[in-house]
Structure formats: structure tokens, C-alpha cells
Amino acid sequence: xxxxxxxxxxxxxxxxxxxxxxxxxxxxxxxxxxxxxxxxxxxxxxxxxxxxxxxxxxxxxxxxxxxxxxxxxxxxxxxxxxxxxxxxxxxxxxxxxxxxxxxxxxxxxxxxxxxxxxxxxxxxxxxxxxxxxxxxxxxxxxxxxxxxxxxxxxxxxxxxxxxxxxxxxxxxxxxxxxxxxxxxxxxxxxxxxxxxxxxxxxxxxxxxxxxxxxxxxxxxxxxxxxxxxxxxxxxxxxxxxxxxxxxxxxxxxxxxxxxxxxxxxxxxxxxxxxxxxxxxxxxxxxxxxxxxxxxxxxxxxxxxxxxxxxxxxxxxxxxxxxxxxxxxxxxxxxxxxxxxxxxxxxxxxxxxxxxxxxxxxxxxxxxxxxxxxxxxxxxxxxxxxxxxxxxxxxxxxxxxxxxxxxxxxxxxxxxxxxxxxxxxxxxxxxxxxxxxxxxxxxxxxxxxxxxxxxxxxxxxxxxxxxxxxxxxxxxxxxxxxxxxxxxxxxxxxxxxxxxxxxxxxxxxxxxxxxxxxxxxxxxxxxxxxxxxxxxxxxxxxxxxxxxxxxxxxxxxxxxxxxxxxxxxxxxxxxxxxxxxxxxxxxxxxxxxxxxxxxxxxxxxxxxx
Numbered sequence: 001x002x003x004x005x006x007x008x009x010x011x012x013x014x015x016x017x018x019x020x021x022x023x024x025x026x027x028x029x030x031x032x033x034x035x036x037x038x039x040x041x042x043x044x045x046x047x048x049x050x051x052x053x054x055x056x057x058x059x060x061x062x063x064x065x066x067x068x069x070x071x072x073x074x075x076x077x078x079x080x081x082x083x084x085x086x087x088x089x090x091x092x093x094x095x096x097x098x099x100x101x102x103x104x105x106x107x108x109x110x111x112x113x114x115x116x117x118x119x120x121x122x123x124x125x126x127x128x129x130x131x132x133x134x135x136x137x138x139x140x141x142x143x144x145x146x147x148x149x150x151x152x153x154x155x156x157x158x159x160x161x162x163x164x165x166x167x168x169x170x171x172x173x174x175x176x177x178x179x180x181x182x183x184x185x186x187x188x189x190x191x192x193x194x195x196x197x198x199x200x201x202x203x204x205x206x207x208x209x210x211x212x213x214x215x216x217x218x219x220x221x222x223x224x225x226x227x228x229x230x231x232x233x234x235x236x237x238x239x240x241x242x243x244x245x246x247x248x249x250x251x252x253x254x255x256x257x258x259x260x261x262x263x264x265x266x267x268x269x270x271x272x273x274x275x276x277x278x279x280x281x282x283x284x285x286x287x288x289x290x291x292x293x294x295x296x297x298x299x300x301x302x303x304x305x306x307x308x309x310x311x312x313x314x315x316x317x318x319x320x321x322x323x324x325x326x327x328x329x330x331x332x333x334x335x336x337x338x339x340x341x342x343x344x345x346x347x348x349x350x351x352x353x354x355x356x357x358x359x360x361x362x363x364x365x366x367x368x369x370x371x372x373x374x375x376x377x378x379x380x381x382x383x384x385x386x387x388x389x390x391x392x393x394x395x396x397x398x399x400x401x402x403x404x405x406x407x408x409x410x411x412x413x414x415x416x417x418x419x420x421x422x423x424x425x426x427x428x429x430x431x432x433x434x435x436x437x438x439x440x441x442x443x444x445x446x447x448x449x450x451x452x453x454x455x456x457x458x459x460x461x462x463x464x465x466x467x468x469x470x471x472x473x474x475x476x477x478x479x480x481x482x483x484x485x486x487x488x489x490x491x492x493x494x495x496x497x498x499x500x501x502x503x504x505x506x507x508x509x510x511x512x513x514x515x516x517x518x519x520x521x522x523x524x525x526x527x528x529x530x531x532x533x534x535x536x537x538x539x540x541x542x543x544x545x546x547x548x549x550x551x552x553x554x555x556x557x558x559x560x561x562x563x564x565x566x567x568x569x570x571x572x573x574x575x576x577x578x579x580x581x582x583x584x585x586x587x588x589x590x591x592x593x594x595x596x597x598x599x600x601x602x603x604x605x606x607x608x
Contacts, residue, residue, distance in 0.1 A: 004296040004381070010280075010425075019552045024113065026268065027439040031528065033376075034206070038109050041508075042239065043359060043361060043363060044109055044358035044361050044362065044363050045091060045109050045361075046136075046358055046360050046361045046362070047133050047136055047137045047139065047140060047358060047359065047366065047388070048359075048378075049140055049377045049378035049379065050140055050143035050168070050169060051378065052378050053166045056071060056381060057378065057379065057380050057385070058167040058168070058169045058380075059134045059378050059381060059385060060169040060170060060172055060312055060316065060380070060381055061169070061171050061172075062171060062173070062174050062177070062382075063171040063172065063187055063189070063190075063309060065171075066171040067187075067452065069164060070199060071160045071161050071163075071164035072164040072167075072168055073355070074148070074161075074198045074199070074200060075146045075149055075150055075161065075164055075165055075168060075236075076142075076168070076171070077189075077198060077209075077211070078149045078198070078207070079142055079146040079148075079149050080142065080210040080211070080305070081207055081210040082145055082209060082212075083141065083217075083355070084210055084305075084549060085217075087127065088217055088218055091108065091109055092141045092151035092422070094214065095216070095303075096108060097224075098302035098307070099135060099139065099263060099303075100118070100302065100356065101118050101119035101120045101134070101298070101301060101302030101307075102117075102297075102298050102299030102300060102302060102496065103118070103223060103226075103229075104224065104298055105117060105118065105340070108354075108356045109356050109358060111341065111356030112338060113340040113341065113343045114340065114341055114342075115339070115340055116339075116340075117338075117339060117340050117496065118299060118339065118340055118496075119339055119340045119341060119355060119356055120250045120298065120302075120339060121335075121339050121342070122279070122337070123279070123458060123507050123509060124335055124336070124347075125281045125330050125332075126348055126352060126354065126368060127282075127331065128278055128279070128314060128315070128318040129330055129368035129371055129372075130319075131314060131315065131336075131355075132310050132315055132318070132371045132377075133354055133357035133359075133366040133371055133561050135170065135308065135311050135312055136357075136377055137316055137357060138308055139148070139379075139439070141167060143168055143169075146165050147165050148466050149165070149424070150164070150165035151181055151202065151306070153201060153204045154201065155202045156201055157201075159427065160201075160267050161322075165540075167417070169379050170308065170309075170312055171309060171312065172309055172315075172318075173187065173190070173306065173313055174399075175264055175285055176268050176311065176399070176400055176501075177399060177400075178261050178262075178264075180264075180335070184257070185257045185258050185261045186250075186253060186254040186258070188210070189211050189239075189271065190211045190309070191212070191214075191254055192209075192304055193209060193212065193251035193369035194208065194209055195209055195212065196212075198210075200382070210305060211305045211309075211433075213233065213234045213236045213248065213304075214233045214304065214305055214606055215233060215234045215235075216233055216234070216303075218573055223515065224300075226299070226497045226498075227242070228242045228243060228311070229297075229300055229479050229497070230292075230515075231243065231244035232244065232246065233488075234294075235300075235303050235305070236248045236293040236294060236295045237249065237250055237253050237293045237294075237295065237304070237306075238250075238252050238256075238289075238290070238291035238292065238293060239291075239292055239581065242292070242394035242552070248293065248542060253289055253291065255287075255482075255483045256288045256482040256483055256490075259482065259483045259487060260284065260288060260482075260487075260489055262517060263489035263514065264281065265399075265400040266400075266514040266516075266517060267281045267284075267512065267514065268317065268396075268400050269396070269401060269582075270451075270512065270514060271317065271321070271397060272317075272321060272324065272582070273582050273583060273585060274571075274585045276509065277474075277511065278317055278318065278321075280491070280509070280510065280512070281317075282310070282314050282509075283492045283493065283494045284489075284491060284492045286301060286310070286492060286494045287464065287490070287492025287493075287494055288482065288490065288492065289306055289310075290304075290464075290494075290551070290591075291482075292551040292552050295307060296464050296492075296494055296551050297494070297495070297496065298494055298495060298496045298497075298498045299449075300384075300488055308607070309377075312598075314392040316381045319380075319381055319384055320381070320383055320384055320392060321389070322337065322372065323384040323389065323453050324389055324392055328594070330350040332349040332366045333348060333349075334346065334347050334348075335347075335348055335456075336507035337507055338456075341353075341355040341356070342355075348512075349368075349370045351367050351368070351369055351604070352367060352418060353365035353366070353367060354366045354367060354371070356367065361508075367406045381394070383395040383396060386438050390580035391521050392419035393578065393582055394579045394580040394581050395545060396582075397576070397579055397582075401576075409464070419515060426445075437569050438448050441527065442520060445574070445575060446573065446574055446575070447530075447571055447573055448516075448530065448536075448570050448571070448572060449514070449516050449571050449572065449585070450515040450516050450519060450534065450568065450570045451512045451513065451514050451516075451568070451570070452469050452512065452513040452544070452546075452567070453469055453510065453511075453512055453567040453569050453602075453608060454491050454512065454513065454514055454564075454565075455508060455563070455564055455567070455608075456493060456508070456509060456510075456561060456562075456565070457501075457506045457508055457509075457510075457563035457564075458493060458495060458499070458506070458507040458508070459495070459499045459500065459501045460501075460525070460561050460562045460563060460564065461550060461556060462495075462496045462499050462501055463495060463551070463562065464492070464493060464495045464551050465492075465493050465548060465551065465556065465561075466481075466482070466490045466491065466492055466497055466551070467490065467491040467493070467511075467546060467547075467548055467566075468481045468482070468484075468487060468490045468494075468511045468546065468547045468549065469488045469489050469491075469515075469520070469542060469544070469545075470484065470487055470488060470544070470546070470547070471486055471488050471490070471515065471522065471540075471545050472486040472542050473486060473520045474486050474545065478554065478555040481549060481553075482548065487512075488515070488518045489513040490513075491511040493509060506550060506562075506563065508563060508594070515540075515544075515568070519536065519540075521606070522543075523538075533570075537591055537593060537594055540591075540594045541593065541594050544568065544594065544595075546558065546566050546600070548561050548564070557599070558599035558600040559599045559600060564600040565600060565602050565606065566595055566598075566601050566602060567592075567595055567602035567606075567608055568590075568591045568594040568595060568602075569588045569589060569590050569608070570589055570591060571585050571587065571588045571590070572586040572590065573585050573586065575584075590602070590608050592606070
């Protein structure tokens with residue numbers, strides 16, 4: 001089994017909530033006092049997670065599933081809103097916890113910095129495991145606030161809110177799951193409005209939507225010196241401009257996420273079968289959500305509320321991997337870039353301290369070994385809890401397998417075929433909406449998987465950028481490439497705000513964009529026959545294209561991107577013979593002929 005290296009190559013301001021006694025009873029105490037009541041801190045903030053009540057380990061739920069539980073949904077939004085208003089000087093405030101990831105590059109919980117950068121581990125074998133106690137700390141503080149909110153709800157005559165509070169865990173956003181009821185992949189509470197209406201036992205309440213944005217209480221140019229982040233008072237997604245009047249373009253973000261959803265699902269399937277590259281997949285979401293805003297820049301990403309939903313999803317995928325491959329976890333590796341506490345080049349392993357996260361009040365730190373078992377941390381996920389590996393595979397297949405190139409299902413929408421082919425997702429997220437008739441049964445026997453392999457220097461452009469993969473003609477306007485009908489997928493390279501080119505110790509990152517599903521769509525149109533490998537290679541030679549843009553939608557010539565190499569690989573695959581099995585992949589073969597002689601294409605003499 002390939003080691004899981006996680007690609008070594010997430011104008012009411014709740015005033016009414018605090019002031020309106022008629023709905024909640026006595027107001028909750030001032031948020032600046034909250035941490036002292038929630039925790040008794042000694043020398044260190046002990047990250048222990050939310051407590052388990054009566055021995056039953058709660059599950060972290062997908063945000064659309066959590067929303068079905070009205071009491072937990074209300075508690076989540078009310079508590080998150082209050083969390084965001086905590087005094088920014090408090091170590092457990094939303095501001096300080098979010099700032100651990102990058103800016104303001106200051107000590108958190110007394111842990112010194114050895115480099116002027118964020119604590120987060122990226123391009124590292126510690127990527128996924130470092131973020132686990134990070135999310136756990138956020139969940140722990142939020143859980144405490146949820147308990148306070150629950151005790152303040154009036155007319156909770158049957159204790160519904162108290163019960164809901166006791167089992168609360170932070171939700172995840174499954175960006176690979178497509179609802180067939182017409183609702184967007186990016187749930188409307190995240191992107192729809194700056195305000196949200198809650199249906200409470202004693203009436204309705206309109207509050208600032210804490211999932212829409214985070215607003216900084218104190219402008220601090222020293223903490224955020226980088227333009228335009230130094231003039232933005234709230235987090236932004238795909239900002240409309242680079243000045244202080246910019247607004248989020250959530251509708252464009254939603255379109256981009258919708259367009260690439262099937263790619264996410266295919267990449268999850270590949271991740272859990274053949275390509276253990278979680279960080280690469282994670283980067284794509286950061287890029288498409290941020291697109292020049294906070295989520296696209298490592299230094300500022302943690303402040304966007306969607307960051308936390310995204311990283312619970314990343315943790316979920318790690319947990320699924322661990323359940324399927326318990327002997328494959330973190331292996332020793334040198335740090336390509338390092339972090340605030342890890343020098344560049346240092347060798348890290350499963351016992352490396354995950355600073356700045358303390359496991360007790362005495363100053364001990366969590367390690368990857370220490371956070372390996374999620375149930376010991378007080379939570380689990382629906383796909384793994386109490387399930388055997390075959391049952392886990394069946395759950396994964398029900399969610400994502402129909403987005404592979406093996407089975408195609410097309411929605412009854414207007415647009416290009418490529419834009420409309422989409423999976424039917426199970427596990428309570430999909431509905432019985434009508435589907436058009438282009439549906440094929442899963443393949444049996446052997447078939448061929450095709451992928452684009454991407455290799456590039458992380459600091460190639462000294463800023464974040466996209467690599468777009470197309471199959472067929474595309475519009476020359478780069479501002480619409482993330483929603484172009486013939487786009488197969490966009491690979492995002494996310495960076496800190498300052499990423500100087502290091503030609504001596506440059507970090508190479510990799511990614512994969514699956515091609516099989518897009519090829520099957522073209523096969524449905526009579527453009528090729530996938531059983532003929534030679535003809536498929538000819539087709540890809542003429543129809544496969546790649547382009548590069550920065551996060552402000554400006555094109556960069558392919559031959560001006562250092563160390564960029566695009567390759568095509570394929571593998572013979574034995575189709576799964578049952579719902580609780582995965583396909584079995586054969587050896588990957590590099591098809592040099594497809595990319596040889598093209599700008600940034602892998603040449604005959606190049607190694608992958």
C-alpha cells in the first residue's frame with residue numbers, strides 16, 4: 001500500500017441574541033468572560049475535544065444533514081456567531097484560533113516561532129494530522145459556547161436543545177456530494193446571504209450569518225500588512241476588486257464549485273484507491289473558494305468560516321483512509337518548506353510534536369500518533385463508525401463511485417453535455433429528481449483509467465495560481481475558464497502571501513485531474529472509442545489542452561511557469577464486482593506521445 005504522505009510533493013451582529021430576553025430568557029454573559037467560564041486554564045490550553053456523554057461517541061455530520069436537526073442547527077449558528085464576537089485578544093477567540101494558521105505570525109498559547117510564518121504544516125507529511133488537533137481545538141471552544149446557548153433557550157419544554165447540545169460536533173461540507181434536487185453543491189447558508197433567519201421555540205430571529213463571512217473587530221495593519229488584506233474588514237470570496245469596497249462574488253464561487261464537483265468525487269475515489277494525495281485535492285477547494293480572497297492565501301485562509309467546514313471534510317477523508325488502510329499513516333519525511341516551529345529540511349515523523357497544540361495543561365504537545373484514533377478524540381463520521389472495511393467501501397461507493405468514468409448519469413438541464421453529466425449522490429443528500437436517460441450500468445471486467453498528471457514548483461509564480469485542464473475547444477477569455485463547458489478540472493497551487501522563488505531548494509508539488517469521465521462523455525457523442533487505446537491517444541493529443549492563470553484570472557504563458565510538466569498516464573483497472581469493493585488498479589503507464597513537444601508537456605526523454 002502506498003504510504004499516506006498527504007501530497008509531499010478550510011445589522012444585527014447577534015445584538016438581538018444577547019439583548020432580547022423574550023426569546024432566550026436571561027442574556028448570556030459578556031463574551032469576553034466566556035473563556036474563563038468554559039475552561040480553567042493552567043500554563044497551557046489543553047486541547048481535549050468535546051466531551052462524550054454516556055459513552056456514545058457523536059458523529060460529525062455533513063452540513064446539510066445537520067441542518068435537518070433544527071435544534072442543533074440553531075445552536076451551531078448562534079454559538080458560531082457568538083464565537084466570532086469574542087475579544088480578539090483572547091487565546092480561545094475565533095480571531096486567535098483562526099490566526100494560528102497564518103497571520104498575524106505571533107505566538108499562540110506561549111509557543112514561540114522559529115520562523116516568521118504561520119504554524120500550519122503544508123506540503124508536508126504532517127499536513128492532515130496537524131490540522132486534526134487544530135479543528136479539535138476549534139470544535140472544543142464552539143462546543144462550550146453551544147452549551148451556554150442551549151441553557152438560554154426559552155420554551156425548550158421537552159429539553160430538545162439540551163439534548164442537541166450534548167451531542168453537538170462541528171459539521172463538515174462534502175464538496176464532492178451533488179444534490180440532484182437542484183440545490184447547489186455550495187450550500188446556501190454558506191453563500192446565500194449575510195443574514196439568516198432562525199426558527200426558535202419562542203419565535204424567529206434574524207442574525208448576521210456567521211457562515212457568510214467573518215468581520216474583523218480591530219483593524220491591525222501590523223498584523224495584516226499585505227494589500228488588499230490590510231483594507232478588507234471582512235473575509236471575501238472571489239473578491240470583486242482589490243480595493244476596500246470589494247465584495248464577495250459567491251454566485252461565481254458556487255458556479256465554479258458546481259462545475260468541478262465531479263472532479264472532486266473522482267479524485268476522492270482515486271485518493272482512496274491509488275493516489276493518496278489529500279493535500280492536492282484540498283488545495284483545489286481553497287483556490288476555487290478564495291480566487292484572490294482569503295481562502296486562496298495560506299496566511300489568511302483560516303479566518304473564512306468555510307475553512308472549518310472544509311477542514312472537517314479533510315479530516316473525514318483522512319479518517320476513512322485510516323479505517324481502510326490502518327497500517328499506512330505518517331512516514332518520516334524532510335520538510336520542504338517548514339513552518340513557524342519546524343525548520344525547512346527537518347525530518348518529521350509520526351512522533352513529531354504538532355505545535356502549538358497542547359494535549360494537557362503541562363505543556364505536552366499532540367503528535368500524529370496521539371491523534372490517530374478519532375473516537376479517542378470524542379467524535380466519528382457516518383461512513384466509518386461501527387463499520388467494517390467492506391461496509392466503508394460500500395458507503396464511499398454510494399457517495400462517489402457514480403462520478404467515475406465507469407457510470408454516467410446526466411441531469412435534465414440545458415447546456416453542454418460535459419456541463420450536465422453529474423453523479424447521483426446517496427446518503428440522504430440526493431433526492432428523486434428526474435434524470436435524463438443517458439445512464440449506463442457500471443463496467444464489468446477490465447477498463448482503462450486516464451489521468452492528467454501535473455508537476456510544478458510551488459513557488460513557480462511567487463503567488464497562488466491555477467492549472468486548467470480542458471478536453472476540446474475552449475473560450476480564449478481566461479476569466480471564465482473555471483466554468484468553461486469543456487473544462488475537465490482546475491488544479492490549484494496555494495501559497496503564502498509572500499512566496500519567493502527558491503531555485504536551490506524549490507518545492508515540487510503534484511496533482512492529478514482524472515480524464516476518464518470526460519472521455520466517456522465524448523464517447524457518448526461518438527467522438528472516440530475508449531476500447532481502442534491508440535485512437536484514444538490520438539484524440540487526447542489533439543483535444544487535451546492546459547492553461548495557467550493567477551488568482552486574478554490573468555493568463556500566464558505555459559512556457560513561463562518554472563518546472564511545470566503536464567503528463568498523461570493510464571492504467572488497466574479491474575472493475576469492482578460488488579458494491580462493497582473498490583476497483584483494482586494495474587500499473588500506471590506514462591503516455592509521452594500525447595504531451596511531447598508541447599509547451600510544458602512531458603517530453604519523450606522526461607521522467608514523470
